[in-house]
Amino acid sequence: MVQIAIAEDNTAERRLLKNKVAGYKNYDLLFEAVDGWDLLKKLQSAKKLPHILLLDINMPYVNGLLITIYCSLKYPSIKIIGISSHTNENLVREVLSEGALGFIAKYFLYPTSIAYQSVYNREDLLAMAIKSVLANKLFIDKLVVNNPEKILFSISTKAIIANNYQHINATLVQFAILNATGLPFKNIAELMCVTEPAVKKYCRKLSAEVKVTDRYELSNYCMQNGIVKLATYFDSSMVILPAWN
DSSP: OEEEEEEOSOHHHHHHHHHHHHTSTTEEEEEEESSHHHHHHHHHHOSSOOSEEEEESSOSSSOHHHHHHHHHHHOTTOEEEEEESOOOHHHHHHHHHTTOSEEEEGGGGSTTSHHHHHHHTTOOHHHHHHHHHHTTOOEEOTTTOSSGGGOOOOOOHHHHHHHHOTTSOHHHHHHHHHHHTTOOHHHHHHHHTSOHHHHHHHHHHHHHHHTOSSHHHHHHHHHHTTSSOOHHHHOTTSOOOOOOO
16 A cells, blocks of 8 residues: 655645545555644654655745755655645756655646646546656656756755765754754754754754854855755745744
8 A cells, every 4th residue: 555645734735635645546645744844743753654745845834845855865765746836947846856756736636727627637637646756757747847858957955965065974964954944953853863962063063064153054054055955045936934933
């Protein structure tokens, strides 16, 4: 049985996604997450990981692009299908470059819409995407990119780190990604299964490596130098994430 997880902050659209998955044979809904932070917690505590993650890109607290980067490092077995009403080609390119195998627009949740009907008629886009991704084949919605086969990929954060930051170990890279979310250190510690003092030590060590003085300068450095990427940089119409208390 193929295990599927859903991460979607919109209640109505999450329900539509659940109903779609429930209607498929041989697919089982493992869990659902209501935002990016909820997803990271559920992945961290999961007894088994999903085969497929249906990931909304524009979510509160931790956006889908950062989650894609994080999963590529921490949970590489998960096959990600990005789902969004934001279909800026630059954003799509970055999500796919960071390890997602699919990207589809949310029109598939409304199959009677003119936009969906004009391209897919009665075809089930989500089923096609899941089948393709399970076969390790890239799937890009034609409503997202007119010529999917011509999309140009960018350099991934993983490649940038391998080429320019070989001295930074996987633990510090994991911290750098989580630091970019703005999570409090106590929450980062929870996800990394270490103490808060250990996280502060990671911050000091990585800050010293790149010659900055605090976590905020470190986050800016990582974004400017391609160690992490934020979705809002590639699509300015996306919401700014709320600050953590």
